[in-house]
Amino acid sequence: MSEMREPAAGSAETPLPGGNVGGARRVGDTVRRPTGPWTPAVHALLNHLRRAGLDSIPTVLGIDEQGREILTFLPGRSIGADTDHVSDALLTNGVRWLRRFHDAVRSFRPAGEVRWRHGTRALADGEIVCHNDPGAYNWIVDGDDLVGVIDWDMAGPGLPVDDLAFMAWKSLPLHRELPPDVVAARLGLMADAYGDIAPAAILAHVERRIGRAVDSIEAGQRRGDPGLLNLARIGEPARTRTELAALRERLPAITAAL
Structure with a gap:
């Protein structure tokens, strides 16, 4: 998986609305979501799409100390x-x-x-x-x-x-x-x-x-x-x-x- 990162000091976690599978939380300008055995493949996919120039997708930033994936928050x-x-x-x-x-x-x-x-x-x-x-x-x-x-x-x-x-x-x-x-x-x-x-x-x-x-x-x-x-x-x-x-x-x- 990607590198481990911790939340910035003092960053509050806010549950994100929507999604019935659940678990997404916003921390500053990032989103933290539960991982699973499928996560390495999904991260490889997102990294490929980013290199290919696809718009409107999150960037993979790593894994936090709780084992959650870290993605960029997409405003809107x-x-x-x-x-x-x-x-x-x-x-x-x-x-x-x-x-x-x-x-x-x-x-x-x-x-x-x-x-x-x-x-x-x-x-x-x-x-x-x-x-x-x-x-x-x-x-x-x-x-x-x-x-x-x-x-x-x-x-x-x-x-x-x-x-x-x-x-x-x-x-x-x-x-x-x-x-x-x-x-x-x-x-x-x-x-x-x-x-x-x-x-x-x-x-x-x-x-x-x-x-x-x-x-x-x-x-x-x-x-x-x-x-x-x-x-x-x-x-x-x-x-x-x-x-x-x-x-x-x-x-x-x-x-x-x-």
Whole structure:
């Protein structure tokens, strides 16, 4: 892991809002978060992205005396989990950032098997390291501009469309019941902002991606992962299973609107 650092003398710790996995605290201009066996891989990822010139990500500063990772604090407004229907302009900017991230991460190819939060494996052909949790609740914004993306501990191997489908689920948001024409328009907006993908392709991947997320959360809870156990307190992943079933019922109308 990175070098050990201690808080500056007299620095107060302030719990940061948002995030259901929990544990982030602000100390001065830094953020301290719990670590795990996946942390070295996440830090290697963030360091690569920083060298590649990706904007709006935290810088890894080290590990503190309590074993927590130290990241730079990204100033701006965080979006609460209950405010997931972001404006068209902000959704567009979020997807454009996602494309920049995917372009920057393609050259990050760790050798062999790597330990990530949801398991140990190597990258398969066609895969990249995805953020895996790019919902608006992990965005830092200034008006309709995205100025930061946080909570990288769920990162791991996947397909680019996995991140797009997750963003559509949480930030379009497909997990809420919206008029089919609104959903179709926002899927079109996402596809145009990302490029090289059709709105129907994003929609078609959502059930697979979110179903896998549910399975991963359940597996992590069985392993005793404290952060994923926190999700049980808000009814996850049972709540998502219910929302996914409701989306299946709406799919014919959304498809027709596309």
